[in-house]
Amino acid sequence: MPLLVMKFGGTSVADLDRIRNAAAKVKAEVDRGYDVIVIVSAMSGKTNELVGWVNETSPLYDAREYDAVVSSGENVTAGLMALTLQEMDVPARSWQGWQVPIQTTSAHSAARFVDIPRANLDMKFAEGFKVAVIAGFQGVSPEGRITTLGRGGSDTTAVAFAAAFGAERCDIYTDVDGIYTTDPRITSKARKLDKISFEEMLELASLGAKVLQTRSVELAMRYKVRLRVLSSFDETDEQSGTLVCDEDEIMESKVVSGVAYSREEAKLTLVTVEDRPGIAAAIFGPLADSGVNVDMIVQNISEKAQGSDKPVTDMTFSCPVDQVARARKALEAARDAGHINYDTLEVDEDAAKVSVVGIGMRSHAGVAARMFRALAADGVNIKVIATSEIKISVLIDRKYMELAVQALHDAFELDKAG
Amino acid sequence: MPLLVMKFGGTSVADLDRIRNAAAKVKAEVDRGYDVIVIVSAMSGKTNELVGWVNETSPLYDAREYDAVVSSGENVTAGLMALTLQEMDVPARSWQGWQVPIQTTSAHSAARFVDIPRANLDMKFAEGFKVAVIAGFQGVSPEGRITTLGRGGSDTTAVAFAAAFGAERCDIYTDVDGIYTTDPRITSKARKLDKISFEEMLELASLGAKVLQTRSVELAMRYKVRLRVLSSFDETDEQSGTLVCDEDEIMESKVVSGVAYSREEAKLTLVTVEDRPGIAAAIFGPLADSGVNVDMIVQNISEKAQGSDKPVTDMTFSCPVDQVARARKALEAARDAGHINYDTLEVDEDAAKVSVVGIGMRSHAGVAARMFRALAADGVNIKVIATSEIKISVLIDRKYMELAVQALHDAFELDKAG
Incomplete structure (x- = not known):
């Protein structure tokens, strides 16, 4: 029997009416001949309520108890979904993580899958059950304690089940109708993609x-x-939404698939840093240890310091604006400890990042030039550039962000299909 | 290490403040040198919310899914209680039913205990954990599904753990401060009992x-x-509340320990019933099958029917007022089917039951006479009398109920200790 995995997030199961709506979509797939594994999140708001109680009770909580409390929201939805399907004459039952059992590591609140044995579910499908409703976001540790995968872990649960059971597809039902070429709030020309590759989606x-x-x-x-x-x-039908798949399935792809952005970025420059082997590690090690998510990094060409033979350089990097204070503290501590040396730390908190993404870049030259020309034509100054195999990102003044996204969407003709 | 079981009901853990208050009581016992098993109910209102969702989703629900959903309330409280105790530096962890595991029958929503193996908890106590917090009201079936014991099952969980672990005592924390000689709302002379026997409590x-x-x-x-x-x-301290214990522990007991009542009773009389062997079974069998809880039963002395040799009698019984319609229907159906025969069914829906209870009755004569005299002195007419080894109940006009309770409380001097 072909098998589908269907995952419904918190807003999709927010109340009994929405659970019925979701169950109807499951029944439609059963009627098409599928066995279905349904992964459910907690009803929206429930997890926040539980997390709030834990935090109020114990700010430095025992993560094992946190997991035991917080996982209960998904258990409720799983039972209600199974009951709703039964009311529609679909043979269904709920499964909590330990019943499958979904075996994970002991890293509470950030557990990873170890194994999802098929035996228990396979037996039920063989008995004629058409749907297994799984409480998402949870598992059980080798010690027999309940674990959770961290927020958003229900998506991961869905993919893990699809892999373990060789599902034909894993459908993620959410509150948007697919993946767009860019944020439709920024340009009305944003177009829903029929397909996108895993790499681009990442x-x-x-x-x-x-x-x-x-x-x-x-x-x-x-x-x-x-x-x-x-x-x-x-x-919805079998053509709805956006399929995220291997690039082999995407016959003809455009050079660029989408334009992404990140609004609250900061640019930090360490001026006159001694340019010696190991200096990058000496700078970015302490930043990583302090939990600063450094994104783009640029190092100027080395030159000689005035009145000295020692080569010096400037080191520029970007990070989220709300991590600037932490970054400054880490760098000053490293300088005070004598691990690094610099004249000044220049901080620009008015930056934003805009990126074009596409697997087509691999085989097409001139994408960067086309991007920079489009930005220049609208008078957008580029502060930092970073490239990867399928992405080009630029840091620009935040006030130009929307303009830049619109200009790039037009320049790469993303409003046109194929 | 001596061990206590402490059980907190829904109102005792209704919010985080109350959970802290309950945890402080647990810590006090740990400080006195006890290991403690804590049994918790769901925060008050939570179980009703979950039950409401299940009923709305599926009026004739699958009890296995009902149990999976409804048991989640206790899991939340157990985790929060463990965290609260940890914040007070008491080594504690939560246990869900399947983790102990609390083994029950498969009778979902009305499961009974099969076994509570000690090994897992004993191991944790040996490691230095002082408190095991158990989600009450639940267990796990031989099939690995979650079961519940039915409403109020957390008390039963507490007693079962106390039995399994040989606890010195099982403390049931609730919203009243003990067992009273009668309802304090009916007479301000009602007195809290220090001790009461199991039989009397039942x-x-x-x-x-x-x-x-x-x-x-x-x-x-x-x-x-x-x-x-x-x-x-x-x-609370070690003298608080009421101890319910074996009668051997109660050195001197009064003849009567308490006066109980039941307000909404009905008296039904089948007039002119054929008096033959098996007639009681023919009457009360159909009533039981219809779910009528027949309480007191009185059969008059047999006499001959007019113009006949057949002996006839009147059969009187009591049941809750809200079951009268059901009783009438069952009896008429039995008559229509030819299983029983009677002239009329007389129904008195204005009755109440008042009972005096006490193990001292076993060794003291004249309790009934004293009871009847007290009622007669206040002009209370008795409709039906029923007696057991430690109880005498009378059915009276409902309007005299409070008066009768007060009169009996005075007659047996229940306001005086010992």
Whole structure:
């Protein structure tokens, strides 16, 4: 029997009416001949309520107890979904993590899958059950304690089940109807993509298109699980939404698939740093230890310091604006400890990052030039450039961000299909 | 290490402040040198919310899913209680039913204990944990599904753990400060009892003193678990509340320990019933099958029917007022089917039941006479009388109920200790 995994997030199961709506979509797939594994999140708001109680009770909580409390929200939805399906004459039952059992590491609140044995669910499907409803976001540790995967872990649960059971596809139902070429709030020309590759999705997700949890896309890429993102609030059929898949499935791809952005970026420059082997590690080690997410890094060409033979350079990097204070503290501590040396730290807190992403870049030259020309034509000054195999990012003045996204969307003709 | 079981009901853990208050009581016992097993209910209101969702989703629900959903309330409280104790530097952890594991039958929503293996908890106590917080009201079936014991099952969980672990005592914290000689709302002379026997408690509980679930008292009696009922809202010490214990522990007992009542009773009389062997079974079988809880039964002395040789009698019984319609229907159906025969069914819906309860009755004569005299002195007419070894009940006009309770409380001098 072909098998589908369907995942419904918190807003898709926010109340009993929405659970019924989601169950109807499951029944439609059963009627098409599928066995279905349904992954559910907690009803929206419930997890926040539970997390709030834990934090108020114990600010430095025991993560094992946190997990035991917080996982209960998904258990409630799983039972209600199974009951709703039964009311529609679909043979279904709920499964909590320990019942499957979903085996994870003992890293509470950030656990990783160890194994999802198929035996228990396979037995139920063989008995004629058509749907297994799984409480997402949770598992059980080798010590028999309940674990959670961290927020957003229900997407990861869905992909892990799809991989373990060889599902034909893993459908992620959410409150948007797919992946867009860019944020439709910034340009009305944004167009929904029919397909996108895992690699592109990873770049778009980490850059701010917050539809799928990054780890779930990584997992899908590793196990070649075809993911579909679609809306639980629309009528849907087999063509709905956006398919995230291996690039082999994407016959003709444009050079650029999408334009991503990140609004609250800061540019930091260490002026006159001694240029010696190991200096980068001496700078970025303490930053990483302090939890600063350094993104783009640029090092100027080395020159000789005035009245000295020692080569010096400037080191520029970007990080989220709300981490600037932490970065400054880490750098000053490293200088005070004598690990690094610099004249001044210049901070520009008015930056934003704009990126174009596309697997087509690999085989097409001139993408960067086309990007820079489009920005120049609108008078947008570029502060920092960073490139990867399928992405070009620039740091610009924040006030130009929307303009830049619109200009790049036009320049790469993303409003046109194919 | 001596061990205590402490159980906190829904109102005692209704919010984080109350959980802290309960945890302080647990810490006090740990400080006195006890290991403690804490049994918690769901925060008050939570179970009703979950039950409401299940009923709305599926009126004829699958009890396995009902149990999976409804048991989640206790899991939340257990985790929060463990965290609260940890904040007070008391080494504690939470246990869900399947983790102990609390083994029950598969009778979902009305499961019974099969076994509570000690190994897992004993190991944790040996490691230095002082408190095991158990989610009450739940267990796990042989099939690995979550079961619940039915409403009020947290009391039963507490007694079962006290029996399994040989606890010195099982303290039931609730919103009243003990068991009273009668309802203090009816007479201000009602006095809190220091001790009461299991047998007396059973009679009082089933008669309307709704403090302890009947099944938990039965279980406590069978395993000789000393129960203490006390308030979670008062300062408490080792003398607080009422101890429910074996009668051997009660040195001097009064003839009567308490006066119970049940307000909404009906008296039904089948007039001119054929008096033949098996007639009682023919009448009360259909009533039981229809779910009518028949309480007191009186059969008049047989006489000959007019113009006939057949002996006839009148059969009188009582049941709750809200079951009268059901009783009438069952009896008429039995008559229509030819199983029984009667002239008329007389129904008196204005009755109430008042009972005096006491193990001292066994060795003291004249209790009934004293009771009837007290009622007669106040002009209270008795409709039906029923007696057991430690209880005398009378059915009277409902409007005299408070008067009768006050008169009996005075007649047996229950306001005086010892």
